[in-house]
Amino acid sequence: MKISIITPVLDAAGTVERAVRSVLDQEDPDFEHVVVDGGSTDGTLEVLRRYPNLVLLQRPGSGQAEAMNAGFEAATGEVVSYLNADDSYEPGAFRKVRRRFAEDPAVTFLVGRLRVEEDGRPERIAVPNLDFENMLRFFDRDFIPLNPSCYFYRREVQELVGGYDVRRPYAMDYKFLLEAALRFAFTRTDAVLGCYRIHRGTKTGRTSSDAESWRKARFSRGYRRHLPWRKRMLADVWYLTEGHYLGRRLLGRVAGKVRRWLRY
Numbered sequence: 458m459k460i461s462i463i464t465p466v467l468d469a470a471g472t473v474e475r476a477v478r479s480v481l482d483q484e485d486p487d488f489e490h491v492v493v494d495g496g497s498t499d500g501t502l503e504v505l506r507r508y509p510n511l512v513l514l515q516r517p518g519s520g521q522a523e524a525m526n527a528g529f530e531a532a533t534g535e536v537v538s539y540l541n542a543d544d545s546y547e548p549g550a551f552r553k554v555r556r557r558f559a560e561d562p563a564v565t566f567l568v569g570r571l572r573v574e575e576d577g578r579p580e581r582i583a584v585p586n587l588d589f590e591n592m593l594r595f596f597d598r599d600f601i602p603l604n605p606s607c608y609f610y611r612r613e614v615q616e617l618v619g620g621y622d623v624r625r626p627y628a629m630d631y632k633f634l635l636e637a638a639l640r641f642a643f644t645r646t647d648a649v650l651g652c653y654r655i656h657r658g659t660k661t662g663r664t665s666s667d668a669e670s671w672r673k674a675r676f677s678r679g680y681r682r683h684l685p686w687r688k689r690m691l692a693d694v695w696y697l698t699e700g701h702y703l704g705r706r707l708l709g710r711v712a713g714k715v716r717r718w719l720r721y
Contacts, residue, residue, distance in 0.1 A: 460488040461534030465524035469542035470500040479545035493524035522629045526620035539605035550650040565641045569650030571607035587643040595674035606651025
């Protein structure tokens with residue numbers, strides 16, 4: 458069973474080598490690492506060319522979603538995972554993933570725990586939520602698997618769901634996870650599989666604001682149609698009191714009390 462790792466990269470000379478090394482250090486017998494460069498000018502390509510094991514694709518001008526889709530098309534593995542240039546895999550992650558997929562052929566989407574390193578905050582281990590209803594609560598902590606380094610899935614998942622949406626550069630992974638959760642069961646493993654680094658230079662670090670989060674929450678609200686009617690009503694209450702930008706500003710702690718009273 459080959460594992461395909463896909464890395465989109467653009468001007469990440471300072472971090473991409475650590476990501477590449479985290480794959481090589483797995484000492485896995487059967488993997489490939491496809492790196493798609495969007496036109497780096499800072500020495501990233503020079504770093505990547507030190508590693509002949511890489512499948513290096515150059516797609517100048519491509520965005521992150523386009524690069525991820527191009528990498529998937531070039532990949533040949535049965536199991537797929539994405540690794541951003543700022544992130545890394547934990548030692549032994551591939552071995553644990555391979556064992557879980559081999560033990561249970563019914564597993565299609567495997568999600569592990571995630572090490573989160575954020576500037577100015579203590580390191581923590583995130584335990585991602587895997588329930589579709591809770592994935593819609595954008596402001597809840599760890600409401601989804603926060604970073605692709607902690608999840609691996611069989612190739613058939615992306616073939617059915619489709620590629621990452623180039624029209625939604627800041628919600629492409631969120632949309633993919635929601636669509637996948639509607640079609641496949643997510644399986645949890647307690648192993649810590651990846652490390653997610655958040656700093657000012659990352660996309661998450663550059664766009665983390667209440668207003669941006671509200672736009673993503675508004676996007677997620679469109680998926681409430683997949684819930685039973687009662688849960689859809691409760692989801693609307695959550696959206697108005699906690700998931701809505703103005704609701705959070707105006708209601709504050711009252712929102713949490715409403716949710717507890719409704720057991721939501």
